[in-house]
Amino acid sequence: MQDDAIKPIRKLSQLYAYTSIHMHETVARKAGLSGTDHKYLGFLIQKGQxxxxxxxxxxxxxxxxxxxxIDRFEKKKLVKRQFAEDDRRKVLIVPDTKKIMALMEPLYKEFRRKSEQLIASFSSRxxxxxxxxFLKAIEIMQETTNQLNEK
Amino acid sequence: MQDDAIKPIRKLSQLYAYTSIHMHETVARKAGLSGTDHKYLGFLIQKGQxxxxxxxxxxxxxxxxxxxxIDRFEKKKLVKRQFAEDDRRKVLIVPDTKKIMALMEPLYKEFRRKSEQLIASFSSRxxxxxxxxFLKAIEIMQETTNQLNEK
DNA sequence: ACTAATTATCTTAGTTACTAAGATAATATT
DNA sequence: AATATTATCTTAGTAACTAAGATAATTAGT
Incomplete structure (x- = not known):
């Protein structure tokens, strides 16, 4: 591999990450959320209550x-607080998945369609x-993060 | 292309973007900056004054x-304020590239090495x-962002 | 050339989301 | 039954933001 091929792809991958953040922040704002609130709401959807x-x-x-x-989410009726049955100190955060999807889906619809089209345009090889x-780059970034946190 | 191949790669690309943010935030904190300050400092380095x-x-x-x-950057001596010669209302922000590099480079060194190694492991094809x-995915995300901003 | 309008940055007051530390209430331990 | 621990909430203080107005330099109009 020639050395000159390294820089452009690193730049590109940086731009990719940056553009992605920017898009997600725009989506968040349209949904009436901050960028971080949007991210954390994603956690709740993914992992469930x-x-x-x-x-x-x-x-x-x-x-x-x-x-x-949670207060902010609750005010928007996106989640409900509920005491855990086994331990009433615990507060279960129950996402209203339907409502959250209804809020987010229209904003991502076109993006999803185009992404799927793009992916379909590549051969499986x-x-x-x-x-x-992606897998290896993710691993590298995680290693870097962990090493920095150790020091 | 089979449909089942679409989801994993979309998930993966999301994880990629998320991991990247997380790494950059960790680097930022180690450098004594907030995540956004780090990002904006990057703009200054890339575009120059x-x-x-x-x-x-x-x-x-x-x-x-x-x-x-700018105040925060200036306090850390990472940039200097300087009135523009052609228009003395304008404040030029002049980055101290050397100092900024000296601050950032050690934090990214291992990451850079590993990234280059990873890239070198692929054929040019x-x-x-x-x-x-990357190029097409970036385009899609930019389109999405622009469309959302128009509405 | 003088006055008014515009432009570039800074300042101020108020807001939002955060942390650290302590309060409250439920559960676990002895 | 008293004490310690745990889970969440509350409070006081902080950092970085916006909106609106202040300041100072430039440009335009007459």
Missing amino acids: MTAGELAQLTGLTTGAVTGL QLKVIENY | MTAGELAQLTGLTTGAVTGL QLKVIENY
Whole structure:
């Protein structure tokens, strides 16, 4: 591999990450959420209901900040607070998946369609290459993050 | 292309973007900057010196917020304020590239090495595929963002 | 050339989301 | 039954933001 091929692809991958953030932030704003609230709401959708403490751990926020986060979601009726049956100190955050989907889906619809079209335009051998790149690049970034956090 | 190949790669590309943000935020914190300050400092390095107003446009911040941003950078001696010769209302923000590099480079060194190694592990034909994916995916995300902003 | 309008940045007041630390209430331990 | 622990919430203080107005330099109109 020639050295001159390295830089453009690194630049491109940076631009990719940046553009992605920008898009997600725009979507968030259209949905009446901040960028971080949107991200954390995604956690709730993906993992399903969890306690306030679990969300604090997952997000890295303090419990106080999570209280505020849930308050904002609750005010918009996107989640419900519910005491856990086994331990009534715990607050289960129950996402209203339907409502959240109804809010987000229209904003992502075109993006999803075009993405699927793009992916379909590659052969499965080509997709393997892309997938492979992603997997290894993700691993590298995680290693970097972990190493920095250790020091 | 089979339908089942679409979902994993979309998930993967999401994880990629998310992991990238997370790494950059960790780097930022290690450098004593916030995530957004780090991002905007990157703009300054990439584009070189610019006026406060240009930075406001580029970042989407108000001029007041940019004043604060420059103040924080200046306090760390990462940039200098300088009145433009042609128009003394304008404030040129002159990045101290050397100092900024000296701050950032050690944090990214390992990441850079590993990334280059990863890229070098692909054939140039494979790299073309990856590049192509990035280019088109970026275009789709930009379109999505623009369409949302128009509405 | 003088006055008014515009432009570029800064300042101020108010807002939002955060942290740290302590309060409250439920559960676990001895 | 008293004490310790745990889960969440509350409060006080902070950082970075916006909106609107202040300041100072330039440009335009007469």
